[in-house]
Amino acid sequence: MARTTGSDGEKTRSAIDAAAKRLIARIGYEAMSMRQLAEEVGVQSAAFYRYYPNKQELLFSVMRDHMDRLLGAWKQESGKASGVRERFAAFIRFHIQYHVERRDDVHIANMELRSLSVDNLATIVNLRSTYESSLRDILDDGVATREFDIADIALTTRAIIAMTTGVNVWFRADDRLTASEVAENYVELGLRLVGAKKIETIEAGGRNVSVGPKIRSF
Amino acid sequence: MARTTGSDGEKTRSAIDAAAKRLIARIGYEAMSMRQLAEEVGVQSAAFYRYYPNKQELLFSVMRDHMDRLLGAWKQESGKASGVRERFAAFIRFHIQYHVERRDDVHIANMELRSLSVDNLATIVNLRSTYESSLRDILDDGVATREFDIADIALTTRAIIAMTTGVNVWFRADDRLTASEVAENYVELGLRLVGAKKIETIEAGGRNVSVGPKIRSF
DNA sequence: GAATTAATTGAACGTTCGTTTTATTAACTG
């Protein structure tokens, strides 16, 4: 046998990508064999090497593409919100929603860093810190405007990232809470973490006049 | 060659355990070969099978022993604190300190769950939830006494576990913060998450009289 | 419709895997 009827490079490539994500997420990169991947796709393992030079490049491609999409999606989403509190809430909502909807991608990005080559690792770590510093920037702004009260900004940033990323560990779509209900809960938790003060605004002559900040009442 | 001078079963066993923890933590269970492990110990790979029946049992032993020690250590530590706030703070301090001091163990426990057999996984997951519910119990108590204000206890428990466990991702011993400084920061963050109210107590005739709860001032 | 290109198979490459077997020597026991 050789080329099969209806065979199509583009379809095979995306079938490989999809199967790879599923398999790596479920059993891990090291545990996934090329024959296992090929069987999932429905081809021979040799066919894979028309699309990727080797196994490592597949992993890198999966992780880099995910990070690129993540950064792009947040860039688009972050433009919508204005005001520190709203930007902060938007980040948490976005982060949780996006992560819950792309479980495999996120799981791979979190678990398979150690399977990357040194160069590839550096690239991915770079993208990660770009993303995380977009949260840090919001905290910086919140502290600057005195809307947030934070003892250690770097530490709090990491705490929020860990807390929100951790949702994927336990979240199930058929749970008592929907993704957006979870997100709203975490927005509340996040606001507590950053010591957000309630700003009450009054419509006065068409201009927003702040009479806050006030202590948040729990 | 055969038995070597000075060879000792107990020493070899603990050398295997130590090397296995280092290797698994650094490169992962699947990526670690038995020959690599043996070389690290300074024996032939066949010698391993005098101490463990197979590779899986080694992983399971590492993880179960860690969980047993963790639960034992917390059981001992948890007896010391009294009062919901103090028990809560004690948990966070303990969790972070213990995790920072046993990076390899904790890393393996978090990363290698998927490499466990079905039965072994069930055992470890059980131990994990035993540990996590000891935090949940504290939150329950805090809500009951109205010292804590929590919208969703289960969710908040998971948020705190994720946040504090995440310290190991970035903490380095030579950082600007010591482990106990980090822990104190996280105690503060934790108290914010649970909506802890400040209870001011006054020594009156040898008895502690609470005049709280008051709103925490940030 | 011949020539070319794209996509795949099937077999094989050398290597490494976890594990077992057998032999051998050190340490301990009475």
Next chain:
DNA sequence: CAGTTAATAAAACGAACGTTCAATTAATTC
């Protein structure tokens, strides 16, 4: 010091690994 047990080495097992190669057929191009 003879007999026994403990601890290891050395070699080998078959299976699986990632990857390559040559052959073959489908689809496209001119």
